[in-house]
Amino acid sequence: MASTTKPPKHQGPLAGIKVADFGWAVAGPLATKMLAVHGATVVKVETNNRLDGTRVGPPFRGKPSRNASAYYSDINPGKLSVTIDLNKAAGVALARRLCLWSDVVNENFSAGTMARWRLAYKDLAKDKPSIVMLSSSMQGATGPHAGHPGIGATLGALVGINHFVGWPDAEPVGVARPYTDTIAPWFGVISILAALEHRDRTGKGQHIDLSQYEATMHMITPALLDYTVNGRVQSRVGNLSPVAAPHGSYSCLGDSPQGDWIAIAVDNEPQWLGFKQALASESGIHADRFQTALGRVNGATELNALVESWTSRHTPEEAVDLLQAQGVPAAIVANGRHLHTDPQLNYLGFLTEVDHPRIGPHHVTHPSFHLSETPAEIGKSALIGEHTPYVLKDLLELSDTEFEELETQGVLQ
């Protein structure tokens, strides 16, 4: 094993909080990323025998290898990495020791896994009643679908999101990205921090059972309420709004391979007046029926054609300037190039450059909010098992002999 790697000190807002992170792939580890970049000590438990999904995921710097993934680096900056073989009894005992040292245990294994190792909440709480444990799963730890296999990609369909992404005249398009993986972790952060508040006041811990499915449901509440209140099943509307028009994305001048687009949302009367000013050259805009919101919504198809004949004569940037000057909500429909070059996003430091021994300098995404006094710090991600000696000897206070024995037994794999 390499010499003890001591990580640099980070005095962030969550300094002093200790997390044992058994999370794997994306949904689990994203929650603890938010904690790590704000100063919590997050120990990620890995093993060389079964690599975390993101360690084997592209993009890689050069040849694919377990320490060369920029994907892993983006999800796990600033965390310590230890390797423990949980198939060995001594490995489980070590993991238990790590849990009892921690304030928070994070896991998103399939149902029953932690229990098999006697690392379930009830097992740990017996010895440490103040422990906070977050267990994330697709559909929750209880109920008839608990234990159903699933991945983020399909969850969108189950939740009902896929049903209403698309156009009314076509089949559902769905969402080509497992973005449900990126929703649940925020609820994970909220529930962990709230549980720690409670623990600080009362000394009592908590088991949090987080369902990715339910977390995602919270993103489509309007459709959910329309059903519970009116029994109405909302369906695909493209970019349309039931209460406002124009409302959508429109083609502009440009030569990008996938088109250049602007998004426009005229949400109220003052904005409509401003919109008419900007599009004064389009005589059709003054038609009587477009002068009320209802008239615009009902005539949306014709109105959209009119809008697009205007937007197609301008680049997105020009059109945005002209519309915003009149107080109309409009913005460029961004693509990947924009995210990299966009002055706003770059101003806010959306991407932070991080150096890494294997990957070299590369960009890691910053949390999407900024705290003025105690900002996040994006540390480098760990080589696999890089901090095993540091965590075991410095943090868990194992003796040199204990450490060597575990090494010889092949537990620190």
Next chain:
Amino acid sequence: MIPTTLSPHSLLDGIRIIEYGRNIAAPFASKLLADLGAEVIKVEPVAGDPSRSLGPFQDDSPNPETSAQFTYLNSNKRGVTLNLDRRSGQSLLRSLLQETDVFLENAEPGDMEARDLSYSILSEINPHLVVTSVRPFGLTGPYHDLVGSDLISWHASALGHRYLGEPNREPLRSGGYFASYYAAVNAAAATLIALHARKLTGRGQRVDISVADALAVGILGYGLVGLYHELGLSNRRPGNTQRLGVPAAMLPCRDGYVFIFASESYMWDGLVKAMGEPEWAQSEIFRGHYRDRSPYGAEIYNMMRDWLNHTGKDDIFQSCQENRVPSTAVYNMREVLENTHLRERGFFLASSHPITGKSRQPGAPYKLGSTLSTIRQAAPTLGQHNEEIFCGRLGLDTSALAGLRRAGII
């Protein structure tokens, strides 16, 4: 009098929040914290939060006290009214903020500064105050004063362009007010981090949330930007397939659509069983990881048609799940809400409203211990707690309150 039930869980007991929120972002953020036990006082303009006219309304009949979105977003809060365009209104808010932990707001860009309610003024009044501000493009930077909207934030994040839609049609968005709900969850999490920071620093701070950034970073950041930057890949809206392998697509079946996904070997083997072990699927060339099946995509999807055309989506869902294939039916809202799993999880909370009567609302997506959360208090009617707060807490007498009302301050 609306009946109240004590919540068994008050993780955030003792934390006091004042919310000046419109529509979704700030109100949902403070709701998440109210549901965990924080005390939230919602300050509305005299005409009320615009979401009171947002609906859905029962029988599509608008009423500022019955908008389902308003009553959902603002349960477990007290409500007062204040005219922040008037100096006395601004002054009353500043008095309230002296004795609170968090100010959560999503005003229009520039409004708070114009009303002498900027962060620098508020932090002088109360150095312990955490001020969380949600704006379409954040508080600073080249776009910060642009007028926004949920659709705009969505598309500014590149989510539509990169991922949603067909290659030859316009970029799409997800339904509802996704961007705002997503930013709200960010805001609640960030607020809790700032509150924790206060234990170390003894001071409050400003928390800056940009709705467009929340989406861009949260959903796209790692996949898109890393790929683009490292490998120079260009964007292609993939339509309804994931293009990472086969099968990974939404496909029509007998009575609707299903999303079939089988990346690993064992998933493919399970899918073959779920399909009833048709001969074509037993071919060795199809076994293995879904990237290896990519060259045979058209063929495989074609051969699957027979099974799909003859099988209903619920049966497909079930047989896939039984064979450990992470595939699912595409459900509409009725199907989602009527399923027993969510009901048994206690996802829906019973709510009772003085005008619309009984209904149900989504509960928190996390279960804390074995206790289910409850709605302690229905959303406030407009100005419902004006007397309790302005007289009870700030010490105004009732005739002063009446004066404020006459003058249009509350």
